[in-house]
Amino acid sequence: MSRIIVKNIPKYVTEDRLKQHFAKKGDVTDVKLRTNNKGESRRFAFIGYRRDEDAEAAVKFFDQSFMDTSKLDVQLAKSFADPTVPKSFKQKKREAFQRVKEREEKERAREEQERERKRQKRENKLNHKSRIDEEIEQNPALKEFIEATKPSTQTKSWSNDIVVNEGGAPSNSLLDQALALKTGSGENVEDKFHNSLADEIFKIQENESDDEYADFGKKDQNDGEEEEPMLTLGEIEKAVEEPKSDDGQENSSNINDEGISDLEWLKKRRIRIKDNEDPGATTEATATTTTSSSDQAPEEATKTTSTKPSSPPPQPDAEEVAIDKIRTTGRLFLRNILYTATEDDFRALFAKFGQLEEVHVAVDTRTGASKGFCYIKFANPDEAVDAYIELDKQIFQGRLLHILPAEAKKDHKLDEFDLKNLPLKKQRELKKKYDASKQQFSWNSLYLSTDAVMDTIAADLGVSKSQLIDPENSSSAVKQALAEAHVIGDVRKFFESKGIDLTKFKEKERDDSVILVKNIPYGTTETELLELFTPFGELKRFIMPASGTIAIVQFRDIPTGRSAFTKLAYKRFKKSILYLEKGPKDLFTRDPTADETTATDAKSTEAAQANIVEIADNEKDVVMEDAEVFEGATVSIFVKNLNFSTTAKSLTEVFNKSDGFVVATIKTKVDPRDSTKKQSMGYGFAEFRTKDHATTAIKVLDGTVLDGHKLSLKLSHRQNTVGPTSSAKSKKAVSAKIIVKNLPFEATRKDVFELFNSFGQLKSVRVPKKFDKSARGFAFVEFMLPKEAESAMDQLQGVHLLGRRLVMQYAEQASGDVEEEIEKMTKKVKKQVATQQLDAVRLAGQGKRKLQELNDDAGDEK
Template sequence: MTLSFAYVQYCDADAAVDAYQTLDGKHFQGRLLHILPASAKKTYKIDEYELSKLPLKKQREIKRKQNASGSTFSWNSLYMNADAVMSSVAGRLGVSKSDLLDPTSSDAAVKQAHAETHVIQETKAYFASNGVNIDAFKQRERGNTAILVKNFSYGVTSAELRSLFDPYGKIIRLLMPPSGTIAIVEFAHPDEAQKAFKGMAYRRMGDSILFLEKAPKNLFDASAAPRTLAPETRGKDQGFSTADTFAADEPDDSVGTTTLFVKNLNFSTTNEKFLEVFRPLDGFITGRIKTKPDPKRPGQTLSMGFAFADFKTKGQAQAALAAMNGYKLDQHELLVRASHKGKDAAEERRREDNAKKVAARRTKIIIKNLPFQATKKDIRSLFGAYGQLRSVRVPQKFDHSARGFGFADFVSAREAENAMDALKNTHLLGRRLVLEFVNEEAVDPEEELARLEKKVGEQMDRVKLQQLTSGAGRKKFTVGGQEEE
């Protein structure tokens, strides 16, 4: 059954008016055409004035939703069928799943987390060796030709998956790691991938149901390499830092490089806005605003006020310098100069050494989204496999129930880094662990909770003391006596 209406969009508004006036009321295949002007898609965004008239609770709810939709999030594309993970590991060891997990043991969940961690690490290594950009999984933007196939049972072969997806179009590549728990299918054309996604999503295959997810954009290094990067810069880090700020102050009439240094940027200018301004220039390849970690917001970055722009040829870079020097962007006049990579190398090495020294002090990891059933023993068993632990803490509430987070403090920073890299995509008792290094300058959540509990206890003692002394006559009482009972 097909719908009895359609949309037609013209590039020119006059052409749309002519089509409307000519074809409205005409006969087409036995039907009378009735043409109406389409309206723009309705949006339900609320402005600041309308938001201010709502109740405070509703305002906070709307702002939380807006912040959640605008912020970057980490989507765990490597999540795998737990049964398939255990079947894969058990099959390699030549034992049954029951022998591997040992149902009589109290740490079966930890063993399952270790197995998932091992399979994820192996999967990443396999994908990296086959041209997959692992860092692309951290991006939010999705591509339109590659599909992640997940949640299928252990034992499914790549040939079986190919036979399922072949009817939808030409498959460029199909990657399945040795563990056989996840696969990537890339089509030649976006429309073929779209048809496959709609046709195969939630399709039953064996004992499981297929979960499909659009793969991130620029997933394969091979497809990203042919872009218009200059041969001397392809696949290499430019290694720029603040040393260019001083080099840019020196007059330089000729441009001997294809990279321009842009300073005096507004700190609120985003990288997207910077690219939007420089992209129309002839020969522009790519640009980036240098950032640094935000000490007040872990995981976020701050602009350093300068950026770099790469061009195909030196002549095009010279023309861009003449055009953009003094250009006003976000109320700031840009100062554009040629980049001096040679002078910057020593400064970049010093900056990296300082970063390593700071990282060397990061030994404590905070474990968020921790299952409430998890104990200190589970945390020690899971994290202790990657190094020697100095301490493990799982804060509790007044009723001795878990708060949903914990701490693992390692003896050395290298061991903490190993645990972070290995366990950042691991699930424990069905919940994905969210790991972050504890900032030494930040307030320790557990110490803050203890301080608040002590403050509340002191306030309760003062209230009891006031109630006892407010009546007529003298009364005998003992402060803190409830603690001795």
């Protein structure tokens, strides 16, 4: 835990004073003095340190100490995710609301189940009744019996009297009988009735409009009243003779009026509908006459039941929404990070959860400073969810991390359909450009264009390129390889003089802010290359040798370097294509000088040539100084009272400004709590070239405060252990015999001899061949002296022969002891025999038991 809580601080203390007070035990990254609503101090604060060790040391040092007259209580702070932290009022209120919400959801689900059960029960009851009604309808005798046995209160005297005549108009059998019995002169009463009834029905159909359906939703006031009595014969005659009413709407007060006609009564019954009934079904509803709720069909009763509106679905929790979004994008957004935090810090923090595709710290392009937030993208979204759950609201570098789901990154790559429409050559170029930023391995960091190399050598010799390489000469390939070796040697010396550690090219870790520019055409100037890279951001360093065959560009910040690499990789430049490679980490051993920065205009050609001449004149001095550092005995300074958290890098920064400084080391031991880590012993050594340099450094730096500790310096009689040890190892590994791999199959023994003969006297050259006399792709070269072999390997590193890069290693020397050689040959033969037996068993299909026996026998022989 890298964050501490300080209680009982004086009320008048400010954050600046707290930072100054607690900075004695380490780098303070955050200070939060808690205040109330009035801005008054609550007398406690949070202090953040960059490292956990610094926070623990601060607790031990400041706890129960005094600040002015107040006794401080210092403890390690706890994150919000710690279960021992008491919950705040807002959190308790939120949890109570969540419990109420869950209880309401359970109650709502129970009510829904009860409602569904009742509905199912009602449907079963209606279905049962409908089945009984169907059975009654299918049995006429049973139906007649049931109708006859019904009480008078449940039957209608005119229920069977309403029929439909041939013309489609309703008719009453009792009315027809009464009219048939009545005698009268003139016009037939029955015909008169039927004609008037038909006319009335026609008018009803003709005059149907929206006005007649305006009151469909109103409930009839006479639904609960008693049934109307049967009309007498006189009333029927009166209804026929009286003219019909022009008013098409029903008046509830006229229903029981004795003067109302049967036609109007039929009309009113025809248009009445029930409440909550679908208006689209009015046509079917008006076709039948319903006078009582007991006559409704079960299906109609089901339709008329009111339905309760369903409750809205429960809203998902904010935490669930965030996790779903992270599972979709696999990208995290980090806030409240340290402004000096690097991408490596977050890569180390999140790498334990899974493979990372991208770590991006947002940087202000104007100042180069961090904006205080970062993006993390995982290859597997589930791993991003695990990181979110584990690290959200946790303490990192003294600050509380706030992790949120990030939006998906905009990808501008072409889809498969667009790629298929492009030529195959263009598809390959786009694929190379897209994969360039993800590539971590480079087979040759100091790759030089062969054409540019030959142009450079021809210009130095003052001849044409055709004169330099004779196509009819068989040794042209060897000349080209030697020319490349010469140019590479010059480039290596130039880079070393600029503070570049060439051994870092072998390491895998890369720095996105450093770019190696390769395959540069001959004649390219610094100004032309700067025009390519400066639009992407400010450059911190630009290094290009006089030959112009390779360059190193360092940007001020990582995002601009990453953007430049993505845009310029495999870009066509003049008559060539630029090959870009990300530079290794810690490539530079010192800060850039004034001539290496791009703050001013690019240097002229004359200034560059003068600089190269000066470097060439000083090469011998540099070599002699290096020899003095690594081969001679150095003078050491014993440094004690070191902080246990101090690293060798910070100690080196203290002595780096002193003249004659070589290296600084800190004595360490295995940590008893964790055997995989090392623990500082509190002292170290600083080596200088001469005693005068060491004495001057002691006078200047004795008593310097480093990480809160005052350093104590004195001379030590310890000899240099770095130089002799490494030199002894190299001499032990150096051999006069070299094995050359990746040799072209077209190369002959003569080519190999001419290539290595220029670096020393050769003892033997052997190129193994196959049974068909073709080369096997490697060769053995033995020099008279190991020093000559070492020089050849150093100068031919990265050289190409017939288009293939030569890979050289020291060959294993034959032992002078005959018995040792016989033992080696015996082991080799036994291994070959065991391999043949295993292959025979596999081909024969024998079981694992036989294989295990052979493996045991082979192990015993070893």
